[in-house]
Amino acid sequence: MLHKIIESAKKRLGNRLLILGHHYQREEVIAHADLVGDSFQLSRMAAERSVFSDVSNAGGLEFIIFCGVHFMAETADILANSPANLARRGGRRVEVILPDVLAGCSMADMASYETVSNCWEQLSRVINIDEVIPVTYVNSSAELKSFCGERGGISCTSGNARAVLEWALSRGRRVLFFPDQHLGRNTALKMGISPNEIADWNSAADLELGGNSVEIISRSKILLWDGFCCVHQRFLLGHIDEIRNAIPNVRVIVHPECRQDVVSKADEAGSTAYILKRITESPPGSCWAVGTEGRFVERIAKQNPDKTVVNLAFQPSYCSTMGLITLENLASMFNPIEQGKPLNVIRVDEKIAKNALIALQRMLENG
Ligand code: SF4
Numbered sequence: 001m002l003h004k005i006i007e008s009a010k011k012r013l014g015n016r017l018l019i020l021g022h023h024y025q026r027e028e029v030i031a032h033a034d035l036v037g038d039s040f041q042l043s044r045m046a047a048e049r050s051v052f053s054d055v056s057n058a059g060g061l062e063f064i065i066f067c068g069v070h071f072m073a074e075t076a077d078i079l080a081n082s083p084a085n086l087a088r089r090g091g092r093r094v095e096v097i098l099p100d101v102l103a104g105c106s107m108a109d110m111a112s113y114e115t116v117s118n119c120w121e122q123l124s125r126v127i128n129i130d131e132v133i134p135v136t137y138v139n140s141s142a143e144l145k146s147f148c149g150e151r152g153g154i155s156c157t158s159g160n161a162r163a164v165l166e167w168a169l170s171r172g173r174r175v176l177f178f179p180d181q182h183l184g185r186n187t188a189l190k191m192g193i194s195p196n197e198i199a200d201w202n203s204a205a206d207l208e209l210g211g212n213s214v215e216i217i218s219r220s221k222i223l224l225w226d227g228f229c230c231v232h233q234r235f236l237l238g239h240i241d242e243i244r245n246a247i248p249n250v251r252v253i254v255h256p257e258c259r260q261d262v263v264s265k266a267d268e269a270g271s272t273a274y275i276l277k278r279i280t281e282s283p284p285g286s287c288w289a290v291g292t293e294g295r296f297v298e299r300i301a302k303q304n305p306d307k308t309v310v311n312l313a314f315q316p317s318y319c320s321t322m323g324l325i326t327l328e329n330l331a332s333m334f335n336p337i338e339q340g341k342p343l344n345v346i347r348v349d350e351k352i353a354k355n356a357l358i359a360l361q362r363m364l365e366n367g
Contacts, residue, residue, distance in 0.1 A: 002331045006032050009334035017337070018049055018061055020076070022068035023272050024293040024322040029067050029330055038272035039138050040157035042068065043075050044364065050080035050094045060089070063337055064096045066346075067325045069105045073098040073346040074142040078353045078360060095345045097337070099329040103321045105139055107257075110227035111179035113143040115203050119176065119210060120151075123223075126214045132223075133172035135164060137180045138363065139229075142348045142356045144178065149358030156363055158256050159271035161187040163366045165222075174220055176201075179227030186256040186263045188222045197221040231319045232257035235291040239313045240265050243289040252312060253278060254291030262291065272296065279304060294318045 010017065010032070020042045021033025030036055035045050050061055064080060066073040077096040079085075086093065116134075123129055134153035136144045145155050152171065156164035161183055168175045177184035181200065188198055199220035201210030209217060217223070235258050243250055252266040253275055263269045268278065272292065279288050284306035290297045294316025301309035311317070336343045348356065 002327045003028075003031070005331050006327070006334065009331075009338065012338065013063070013334075015060065016062045017065065018046075018063070019065045020045065020067060022072065022322060023276070023296045023299070024319050025067050025325055026295060026323060026327075027299065028327045029325055030299070032330065033067060038157070038159070039068070039072050039075070040159045040271070040367065041273060042066075042072060043079055043138070043157075043360070044367070046076035046096075047079035047082070047085070047364070050085050050089075061094055062092075063342060064094060065330065065333055066096055066098055067330065068098075069103045069108075069321050070098060070101070070346065071105055071108045071139055071141060074348050074356075075138060075145075075360065077346050077348050078142060078145075078356050081353070082357055083354075095342050096347075097333055097342055098344050098346050099326075099333055100324040101344050101346075103324040105321060107137075107179055107227050107229045108139050108141060111136075111140060111144060111203070111225050113141070113147060115205070116144060116147060116176075116178060116225075118205070119201060119203070119225075120147075122209055123176070123217065126209065126217055127174075131173035132176055133168035133174070134176045134178075135168050135184075136178055136359065137161075137183055138360075140179055142352050145356035145359045146352040146354075149355035149360075153359055154362040154366070155356075155359040156366075157271065158183055159273055160363065160367050161256070162191060164363065165191060167362070167366050169221065174223060176223045176225075178225030180229065180257055181224045181226050182228055182233070182259055182263075183256050184222060184224045185260050186258075186269065189260065189264075193221050199223050201225050203227075229257040231293055231317045232291070233259060234317045235259070235262050235312055237261055237265055239291070240289075242314070243310070243312060247287050247289065247308070247310070250287045250289045250308075250310075252289045252291065254312065258291050266291065276300060279307065279309060282307060292317075293322070295322070 080094040134148045253268045254266040287308040291312035
């Protein structure tokens with residue numbers, strides 16, 4: 001019944017509506033997505049699709065329903081409604097809708113504008129702050145992207161973290177990387193940065209210099225915020241040992257949001273898009289144990305019946321906030337849209353969006 005409601009509303013809305021679905025979404029939600037991808041791919045798609053929706057294109061794109069989490073909808077709003085895109089459409093906005101406004105990201109919540117500003121202020125007392133380039137993982141609030149854009153910094157995804165760190169280190173002596181410590185550490189080590197040059201910033205409010213001495217800060221190339229993804233941090237070394245015992249010819253592939261010891265023991269690590277491509281292009285009969293979000297792993301297994309694709313851990317690791325988007329709340333978005341009163345519109349403050357766009361454009365240029 002809900003499937004029918006959604007499909008007929010989609011037909012009526014035609015190209016006025018675009019539904020974006022993140023790989024970690026429920027199967028029944030993904031079934032209605034026009035485009036499926038990871039946050040990097042979806043950001044690009046939101047930006048590119050909205051460009052085609054100029055004023056001369058009657059019935060062009062007016063609404064994006066983003067089946068993902070809050071920071072992704074913010075990013076889509078910033079890109080789709082950039083000054084250049086608004087000008088192309090004669091000032092008309094593309095409204096970005098999140099079917100459940102409570103669908104956030106616990107990792108993104110681990111770094112706020114206030115806590116990062118406090119860190120920045122503390123650093124400026126002991127080192128030359130002009131030599132620090134702030135880098136925020138795209139899994140962060142628009143305010144933090146704006147913080148980076150304003151200070152010569154950049155945003156990154158798991159797919160282009162290395163290119164972004166190289167970009168940043170070619171412009172400054174060191175990088176402050178937030179919120180995900182694991183992506184930062186895994187990328188820095190892969191680039192050959194020594195563990196000695198990586199400092200961990202403990203964001204507990206009462207700790208001076210994030211628990212570091214001035215000497216540690218001064219010799220660091222990368223300062224890592226202490227955020228993490230609870231979905232990926234769940235994978236442990238023991239899971240790799242167990243799966244290799246159970247399936248001797250298995251290849252272990254994990255996401256770089258996993259702990260460093262897990263990434264270094266895995267056969268391969270890469271972004272969601274990389275994992276999908278790698279498994280899809282592997283020869284029939286290949287065996288994969290995948291350390292990333294459970295719904296995504298199950299979908300890859302279904303799409304690759306000629307291969308063995310299993311979760312790295314016996315108990316799959318699901319992202320609960322991605323799971324907040326359901327067929328029910330997706331279906332409930334259509335009536336208000338058709339009546340011209342869309343619900344759950346995510347609109348980033350103009351000043352924040354302006355600076356966040358700078359960080360996002362640099363990220364897209366380094367894709
Ligand atoms: S999988 Fe992790 S990083 Fe991604 S949305 Fe869920 S909590 Fe956030």
